[in-house]
Amino acid sequence: MVRLFTTQVLYRYGNPRKIISDNGTAFKNVKIDAFADKHKIEWRYSSVYNLRANGLAEALNKTLIKILRKTIGDNQRNWHEKLHEALWAYRITHRTATQATPYSLVYGAKAVLPIEVELPSLRIAMAAQIPLTKQTQLRLQELDGMDERRLAAQQNLELYQARMARAYEKLSRPRTFKKGELVLVLRRPILGRHHGPKFAPNWEGPYVIEQAYEGGAYLLADSNGKHPVSSINGRYLKKYYGQNYPDISTTRQNQRESS
Template identity: 45%
Template sequence: MSEAAKKDWRQPIVDYLCYGILPEDPRRRNDIRRRVPHFISYKDTLYRRSFKGVLLRCLGDEERKSSMYYASINGLAEAFNKTLCNLLNKVVTKSKRDWHERMEEALWAYRITYRTLTQATPCSLSFGVEVVLPLEHQIPFLRLNIQEGLIDEENVELRLAELKALDEKRLEAKKNLECYQVQLSRSFNKKVRLRCFQVGDQVLTVRRPIITSHKSRGKFTPKWDGPYAIQEEYLNGAYKLVDTHGVKIGPINGKFLKKLTLNICDAMGKTHLKEREFLQWNLDAKVLQAYN
């Protein structure tokens, strides 16, 4: 037995269900005997019986913390909550106090809506068949007419065929999702301009809250701060800067930097000159007002 299997919490339960093997520790042995009636092993996979009788697949520590099953890692929970809130805003009243009563309607609309990413509905990817809408009972549809003419055995065979094709349908949806992500990435990368710098280059940085070495001086403050020198280069286009006094700043992404040129130096000098002229004019105005 490998070390990963020993650390897996499912392995002792599977050993007892399949081979009748119990651990040597008496407490551990009693604990497994007490928990085993709630589990079932089928095709080398452990399932747990829920309160409603549904079999739930048991996950290991690595699967439970991976992005596929742990939705908070890759943002799936946040993305779904955002979609759910948008649906609730369309069905709730102005007071928005009945949102809990409209939750089922919003979830129903989400499950039967055709998704562009997967080219399918969430319900069809979960159960292998589309939902029967109430409108289909009022207006005769071909799908319902075919199923009504089947006997029980034929209906069971049709349902089994749909379940067998479910894995293939999910793989196709995954392929469509990957293709859509590639297209989205290409359209985004067309607008991206890479800025590459070398160690020792003189650059300017965008005035952002991450640079707290200088205080803001009002609306005449230039948009770019500097000059700085590239001290170190990191991966993914990040750089570490140092100013004329030796103060280190960063790392900062290269999209917030631009190379220092003579034209930029002249523009910065004119900006500071305008600022000094404005301050002098403001001071003269205050002195004249006090004199009057």
């Protein structure tokens, strides 16, 4: 994974300031920590089982999976060989959110498809008749207008995301909690496999909210000050109405005194 980031990210796009990834073991290890420290990268992890925390990447993955399903055929083991074709199809397809193709936003022009060369299209035929100096001038004009087109695409994307957010908020009721509140946690799939009798409760706890983050993520702690997960989205929590819980700071102080 370190080699992949070095060759495909660092050497192609430069040193990133932040990277957001899920909690997979490929991203949470000593080598990744050393890589991030060496290049001064702020590596952030999304809360577990919360795809919305890295929505753009998940949306891209969903689209690629749909394309691969239509191209790999019966032999699904060679999906990695078709991945480049799927990426090419994605890059040259007009996106609703940006009102442009990813290819045009990177290179400032529409991609020339192989079939347009094999069976010359009107665009290729007209380009062949334009003098080289005129082609160069037109290309420079396209490059000069890239910033404006990218800005327009960014504005279209923000408007699209705002519309999607309003539509989602009409149908959802987000759960919000404050620091110090007691909550129960969904056992499955957050806390691993559900052990015990078949009709045992699906909720475990109580846990106390030790830290509340932006975006509805929370850090939990039990009575011993231990964290069951690194962070968790509020969708997998519900308020606990039982008896009061001992204060975490007091519990930790007692543990230090006893040791």
